[in-house]
Amino acid sequence: MGGKLIVRIAELEIEPDQLETYRLLLTEAIEAAVALEPGVLSLSAVSIEGSPHKIRILEVYANQTAYEAHLQTPHFLKYKNATAGMVTSLTLIDVDPITMRGKL
Amino acid sequence: MGGKLIVRIAELEIEPDQLETYRLLLTEAIEAAVALEPGVLSLSAVSIEGSPHKIRILEVYANQTAYEAHLQTPHFLKYKNATAGMVTSLTLIDVDPITMRGKL
Numbered sequence: 306m307g308g309k310l311i312v313r314i315a316e317l318e319i320e321p322d323q324l325e326t327y328r329l330l331l332t333e334a335i336e337a338a339v340a341l342e343p344g345v346l347s348l349s350a351v352s353i354e355g356s357p358h359k360i361r362i363l364e365v366y367a368n369q370t371a372y373e374a375h376l377q378t379p380h381f382l383k384y385k386n387a388t389a390g391m392v393t394s395l396t397l398i399d400v401d402p403i404t405m406r407g408k409l
Numbered sequence: 410m411g412g413k414l415i416v417r418i419a420e421l422e423i424e425p426d427q428l429e430t431y432r433l434l435l436t437e438a439i440e441a442a443v444a445l446e447p448g449v450l451s452l453s454a455v456s457i458e459g460s461p462h463k464i465r466i467l468e469v470y471a472n473q474t475a476y477e478a479h480l481q482t483p484h485f486l487k488y489k490n491a492t493a494g495m496v497t498s499l500t501l502i503d504v505d506p507i508t509m510r511g512k513l
Contacts, residue, residue, distance in 0.1 A: 314455070331508070332508045335510055339511065347510065348508075349451075349509040349510075350507040350508050351509075352505050357505070399458040400456060401455060401457075401458055402455050403435060403454040403456055403464070404454050405451075405454070405455075406439055406440055406444075407452070
């Protein structure tokens with residue numbers, strides 16, 4: 306799969322009352338995306354210790370086409386629509402990979 | 410390998426004049442750690458688009474013992490000593506994994 310990797314950090318804040326539901330929806334969407342989409346290379350979601358409503362996601366897509374295809378998938382659209390009212394802040398930071406190594 | 414995963418985000422700022430050298434040292438250290446240490450599960454280093462001296466690293470260790478062993482390795486100590494004068498800001502953020510999926 307050619308083209309430039311698309312890498313991004315999403316920083317989110319979630320309505321605390323809805324955090325448990327949000328986490329389930331996020332987990333379901335991430336697992337579906339990595340399992341079903343060849344161009345979704347990695348999605349790592351974490352919450353800040355002591356501030357569990359602050360979420361960060363490192364997203365790695367094979368290229369721009371893969372990213373745009375991801376936005377049209379049923380699992381992403383379900384997540385986006387279902388969580389729209391739970392997300393109180395969303396910052397998307399475009400980043401360039403330096404090196405990414407793993408055995409997860 | 411048992412125990413609780415240790416996951417962290419490091420946010421660094423690098424002296425711009427030394428950025429090229431810093432990136433080489435960081436890449437060398439990350440590649441050695443993931444290749445040689447069973448307990449270093451993933452290290453993903455990126456720079457912010459438009460602000461290449463701002464670096465973020467998502468670090469995943471198998472457990473606390475693996476993390477502490479990592480700090481004593483020759484490749485980590487080389488990186489830490491060689492880059493000490495290049496890093497103008499370092500913030501370490503402890504995080505809890507929600508889900509981390511990848512095929513990198």
